[in-house]
Amino acid sequence: MENKNKKSFLERMGESQVWKSIIRSGVPRSRRQRMQAILGSVFLHLHPARIPKHAVKIGYTWCMGGLSFFLFIVLTITGILLMFYYRPTVEYAYTDIIDMTEQVPLGIMRELHRWGAHAMVLTVWLHMLRVFMTGSYKPPREFNWGVGVLLMTLTLFLSFTGYLLPWDQLAIWAITVGTNMARAHPFIGHEGPGASLLAIGDINLVHAGSDVRFALLGGRFVGEASLLRFYVLHCIGVPFIVMILMAVHFWRIRKDGGISGPL
Amino acid sequence: MTEDIKTTPPASVSPAEKDDNALGRRGFFRWMTVGWIAFSVATGGFFTVIVRFLFPNVLFEPPQTFKAGFPNDYASNFVDTRYKKKFNVWMVRDEESIFALSTVCTHLGCTPNWLGTENKFKCPCHGSGFRMTGINFEGPAPRPLERYKISVATDGQILVDKTKSFKWEKGEWENAESFLKV
Amino acid sequence: MLQTFKDIIDILSAPTVSFTLLTIAFPFVFPPTDWFEKIHRKFGICRLWTKPGFYGGMIAITFFFVVGYFDPNFNITLTKADNFPIILMIYSMFIAIWWSMYQAYQNDDRLENGLKPMEYNDPDDKVLVWPDLVYIEFIALILFMVFLIVWSILVAAPLEEPANPAATPNPSKAPWYFLGLQEMLVYFDPWIAGIIFPIFIIIGMMAIPYMDINKKGDGYYSFKERRIGMFIFMYGWVVLWLFLIVIGTFFRGPNWNFFGPFEYWDAHKVVPLNNVNLSEYIWVKMLGTGMPTNILLREIIGFIVLIGYMGILPIILAKSWLKNYFQEIGPVRYTFLMLFGLSMLSLPIKMYMRWLFNLKYIIAIPEWFFNI
Ligand code: HEM
Ligand code: FES
Numbered sequence: 001m002e003n004k005n006k007k008s009f010l011e012r013m014g015e016s017q018v019w020k021s022i023i024r025s026g027v028p029r030s031r032r033q034r035m036q037a038i039l040g041s042v043f044l045h046l047h048p049a050r051i052p053k054h055a056v057k058i059g060y061t062w063c064m065g066g067l068s069f070f071l072f073i074v075l076t077i078t079g080i081l082l083m084f085y086y087r088p089t090v091e092y093a094y095t096d097i098i099d100m101t102e103q104v105p106l107g108i109m110r111e112l113h114r115w116g117a118h119a120m121v122l123t124v125w126l127h128m129l130r131v132f133m134t135g136s137y138k139p140p141r142e143f144n145w146g147v148g149v150l151l152m153t154l155t156l157f158l159s160f161t162g163y164l165l166p167w168d169q170l171a172i173w174a175i176t177v178g179t180n181m182a183r184a185h186p187f188i189g190h191e192g193p194g195a196s197l198l199a200i201g202d203i204n205l206v207h208a209g210s211d212v213r214f215a216l217l218g219g220r221f222v223g224e225a226s227l228l229r230f231y232v233l234h235c236i237g238v239p240f241i242v243m244i245l246m247a248v249h250f251w252r253i254r255k256d257g258g259i260s261g262p263l
Numbered sequence: 264m265t266e267d268i269k270t271t272p273p274a275s276v277s278p279a280e281k282d283d284n285a286l287g288r289r290g291f292f293r294w295m296t297v298g299w300i301a302f303s304v305a306t307g308g309f310f311t312v313i314v315r316f317l318f319p320n321v322l323f324e325p326p327q328t329f330k331a332g333f334p335n336d337y338a339s340n341f342v343d344t345r346y347k348k349k350f351n352v353w354m355v356r357d358e359e360s361i362f363a364l365s366t367v368c369t370h371l372g373c374t375p376n377w378l379g380t381e382n383k384f385k386c387p388c389h390g391s392g393f394r395m396t397g398i399n400f401e402g403p404a405p406r407p408l409e410r411y412k413i414s415v416a417t418d419g420q421i422l423v424d425k426t427k428s429f430k431w432e433k434g435e436w437e438n439a440e441s442f443l444k445v
Numbered sequence: 446m447l448q449t450f451k452d453i454i455d456i457l458s459a460p461t462v463s464f465t466l467l468t469i470a471f472p473f474v475f476p477p478t479d480w481f482e483k484i485h486r487k488f489g490i491c492r493l494w495t496k497p498g499f500y501g502g503m504i505a506i507t508f509f510f511v512v513g514y515f516d517p518n519f520n521i522t523l524t525k526a527d528n529f530p531i532i533l534m535i536y537s538m539f540i541a542i543w544w545s546m547y548q549a550y551q552n553d554d555r556l557e558n559g560l561k562p563m564e565y566n567d568p569d570d571k572v573l574v575w576p577d578l579v580y581i582e583f584i585a586l587i588l589f590m591v592f593l594i595v596w597s598i599l600v601a602a603p604l605e606e607p608a609n610p611a612a613t614p615n616p617s618k619a620p621w622y623f624l625g626l627q628e629m630l631v632y633f634d635p636w637i638a639g640i641i642f643p644i645f646i647i648i649g650m651m652a653i654p655y656m657d658i659n660k661k662g663d664g665y666y667s668f669k670e671r672r673i674g675m676f677i678f679m680y681g682w683v684v685l686w687l688f689l690i691v692i693g694t695f696f697r698g699p700n701w702n703f704f705g706p707f708e709y710w711d712a713h714k715v716v717p718l719n720n721v722n723l724s725e726y727i728w729v730k731m732l733g734t735g736m737p738t739n740i741l742l743r744e745i746i747g748f749i750v751l752i753g754y755m756g757i758l759p760i761i762l763a764k765s766w767l768k769n770y771f772q773e774i775g776p777v778r779y780t781f782l783m784l785f786g787l788s789m790l791s792l793p794i795k796m797y798m799r800w801l802f803n804l805k806y807i808i809a810i811p812e813w814f815f816n817i
Pocket of ligand 2: 368372389403404
């Protein structure tokens with residue numbers, strides 16, 4: 001009886017039914033409990049329970065992969081909040097952007113989202129550089145490097161599609177130039193080499209109304225439909241693919257033997 | 264396999280041996296084929312539906328024709344930028360004709376600026392330059408600016424129709440619809 | 446004094462000069478062969494990858510920005526909110542590359558002396574993720590969030606004028622991470638610079654682990670063991686991507702003309718750029734005949750150059766200079782390496798041909814939208 005009273009608050013909490021139902025291993029004190037803290041958590045067990053010494057050194061990984069992931073989460077949360085105010089139409093988009101900075105108290109959500117996106121491009125690039133510099137793309141991690149390259153491409157594409165949404169001068173000209181490149185796509189763009197070969201008699205199959213650019217813009221000109229398409233890609237389409245690829249990326253880090261290191 | 268099928272006459276399977284429920288080799292291949300065709304059609308159809316979904320039939324686009332004043336409004340050797348903002352067209356009059364020049368840079372679609380002092384259109388995106396006629400001469404633009412169909416309406420005003428464009432590299436600037444004689 | 450410094454920087458930053466200097470200096474900074482290595486050591490360039498080199502580099506970058514901040518012209522580009530990430534990029538990339546090379550040189554020394562790399566630990570001697578790693582991640586995350594919030598409070602997110610389809614801003618720049626692409630678009634036709642090259646970059650990057658069969662240097666920082674691969678990658682990354690971003694941000698002004706960072710952005714600066722196609726050089730300037738009407742005949746020289754460069758050159762190399770290497774990696778790897786490598790190299794080649802001869806296209810068939 002006496003003994004029990006001397007237990008600290010934390011200890012007693014760790015023994016309570018509620019705590020134990022959530023975190024089975026109790027307050028992690030012993031080596032065993034600490035390992036269980038990792039293994040028993042759906043989030044933490046992304047990690048192995050034990051890792052080589054060099055892998056926890058910030059000088060080795062620079063934490064850049066982790067920060068890229070963290071930024072992705074920050075961007076998801078701030079992005080969802082922005083969606084409360086933003087309407088993707090040519091008429092409202094621009095004014096909604098102004099409103100959400102000026103009419104909303106503590107309105108730095110847009111800043112967080114925008115600077116976070118820039119920062120994510122940087123962290124992903126730095127992560128790639130670190131992976132290259134440590135030669136971590138070498139077998140058995142070739143495939144994960146490939147997944148990483150796709151993730152980087154999609155990160156850039158996410159940034160780019162987001163850049164268009166304020167519908168300001170930067171936006172409209174970036175989307176104009178960007179989608180006009182699609183026009184020059186060999187075969188499936190109407191001003192690309194080979195497109196004129198895809199014809200039945202005199203009728204061109206690939207023209208301004210049927211090429212990839214049209215599919216991207218939802219029309220022959222940059223306008224209402226284009227804004228909506230890029231909005232959907234930015235908010236749902238690309239993040240969906242990125243999430244799947246991230247899951248593969250993280251899974252493969254474990255399956256390829258954890259963080260790389262000298263043998 | 265195929266040889267087997269050929270050399271085994273159907274009659275050689277005696278009726279007694281034949282099991283009604285069993286799938287013969289031929290039956291198996293037949294169902295295989297049907298199965299694969301069904302699968303290809305289903306996936307093919309599915310992707311066709313997806314791709315086709317990206318191409319709407321009805322577009323909501325701004326009007327493509329407009330009236331651009333009377334031919335006499337234009338001084339010769341002059342680039343009129345009045346219709347640039349609203350219709351993306353420069354009205355140009357040279358020595359003997361008036362034509363409607365598209366303001367869309369043939370490189371990647373930015374809108375060049377008319378620099379009167381230097382007598383050229385200059386694109387701010389990657390630096391393409393075009394002469395007053397629309398011919399490209401510097402920077403990355405691969406071909407001259409396009410011209411639009413131009414005619415005189417019944418009230419004597421110039422009518423520009425942007426649905427039809429004329430490309431120099433295809434020799435279409437010779438076309439009588441691509442300019443107005445003055 | 447300061448003015449002379451600015452003038453010198455303005456002259457040096459002209460891409461013809463800066464790009465050339467960077468390209469020539471590059472093999473001495475990341476020496477791919479013994480000969481370069483010798484000079485790298487002899488002239489003390491190797492000291493860039495030591496602590497004094499770090500301080501020197503940081504001071505040089507900072508000095509450049511500080512001078513720029515107080516310069517009325519550079520100040521405009523430098524203090525644009527959207528350019529802040531590029532300043533971050535320059536610092537963080539320098540620090541990251543320096544830190545990798547600093548550790549790589551230490552490891553190179555250790556390996557030479559028969560030691561294991563610094564990262565090596567007894568495989569049985571592991572640490573627990575809870576708390577060792579989890580706490581580090583937690584702290585990194587908090588610090589980063591603080592940084593992001595401070596950044597967001599201090600710098601308002603930019604918003605330009607409302608979209609106006611009739612007036613393109615002058616200059617009109619892509620988002621900073623695509624400025625390398627925008628720069629490529631100046632030299633190559635959209636279907637190459639906008640489609641083929643990006644696809645090649647993506648696939649080429651994904652193919653790196655399959656083309657680089659050097660097993661050494663896996664899991665620790667090192668340079669010497671993999672110096673050729675390192676050199677090629679770093680040239681592509683630093684010069685052909687990051688430096689083009691710097692050019693696009695700081696050295697490109699109205700009408701996409703080049704301007705020194707301290708130069709006034711004069712929208713009426715006239716730079717004559719009359720482009721000439723290779724076929725025009727051949728038929729009109731050299732042979733004095735007119736252009737042949739047959740398209741293929743007209744562009745025949747271009748096709749020969751292209752096939753020679755992409756098709757025959759690799760074969761010659763495989764039989765001569767790269768003979769051993771070809772045998773080592775085999776024909777498939779070699780083909781892809783050459784495809785991606787020569788495409789990458791074609792960018793600086795084309796840039797120089799534009800700067801020196803105003804060459805526009807090697808093959809120019811606008812009729813088929815086929816320009817190279
Ligand atoms: C959205 C972008 C990305 C995220 C969130 C991400 C996340 C991560 C994380 C958390 C790690 C663990 C080690 C570390 O933090 O360094 C990792 C490792 C790795 N990443 Fe990424 N990554 C991304 C993009 C990339 C890119 C662009 C590449 C390369 C082109 C890449 C290639 C790799 C490889 C090969 C490993 C294993 C490294 C090793 O075992 O040392 N990843 N990634
Ligand atoms: S869009 Fe006009 S030069 Fe590129």
